[in-house]
Amino acid sequence: GAGVSQSPRYKVAKRGQDVALRCDPISGHVSLFWYQQALGQGPEFLTYFQNEAQLDKSGLPSDRFFAERPEGSVSTLKIQRTQQEDSAVYLCASSLGEGQMTYEQYFGPGTRLTVT
Amino acid sequence: AQSVTQLDSQVPVFEEAPVELRCNYSSSVSVYLFWYVQYPNQGLQLLLKYLSGSTLVESINGFEAEFNKSQTSFHLRKPSVHISDTAEYFCAVRNGGTSYGKLTFGQGTILTVHP
Incomplete structure (x- = not known):
């Protein structure tokens, strides 16, 4: 396929609602990353998958955030009971391999989440 | 822990002038x-990277960056900018000791090229 795709591109949620953000990585890419980009800031790491295994979730800001990649391809980032501070652009990136081969990450266009 | 500082949040320049971010x-x-570029309503795109070897790296559209270990810097330069270079630029670092590519980004620099 082309590049990394994300859906929806825009999401408005009322405070307290649950949301699910989808990422379709480049076919065959082993590594998948989620980042959060607040307004006027650089992206910040949330979590990392190698195939279906979530190897690092140290960046998830609270237990309301949950990510999965059950078949090692598509990933979903779920936010429960959304709060206003969750408003941000959520970026997904994938890369081809593991170890030293993961240096080039390809980013999706992001999902802009607005919590009202 | 790693951190990245981009010293300028906004850089306005005139077309054909040199620029340093x-x-x-x-x-x-x-x-x-790494340097990434983000055009309006688009995802981050890799502009150039330093992994090892020559400390001066170049992109296909005329940007270059030099890795300076002693000053812990990786400044981005272009000798003559175009209107189309208007975008936000992000510097990022990856820990060479990790087995995967978690990136730490700077806050971004908005480059605006005026005619």
């Missing part, structure tokens, strides 16, 4: 360094 990082271990 500054980036400093802090890390106690070896690092890989």
Whole structure:
């Protein structure tokens, strides 16, 4: 396929609602990353998958955030009971391999989440 | 912990003028360094990277960056900018000791090229 795709591109949620953000990585890419980009800031790491295994979730800001990649391809980032501070652009990136081969990450266009 | 500082949040320049976007990082271990560009309503695109070898790296559209270990810097330069270079630029660092490519980004620099 082309590049990394994300859906929806825009999401408005009322405070307290649950949301699910989808990422379709480049076919065959082993590594998948989620980042959060607040307004006027650089992206910040949330979590990392190698195939279906979530190897690092140290960046998830609270237990309301949950990510999965059950078949090692598509990933979903779920936010429960959304709060206003969750408003941000959520970026997904994938890369081809593991170890030293993961240096080039390809980013999706992001999902802009607005919590009202 | 690593951190990346981009010293200028906004850089306005006139077309065909030179530009430098500054980036400093802090890390106690070896690092890989990257510049990403983000055009309006688009995703981040890799502009150039330093992994090892020559400290001067170049992109296909005329940008270059030099890795300076002693000053822990990776400034981005272009000798003559175009209107189409207007975008936000992010410097990022990856810990060379990790087995995967978690990136730490700077805050971004908005480059605006005026005619």
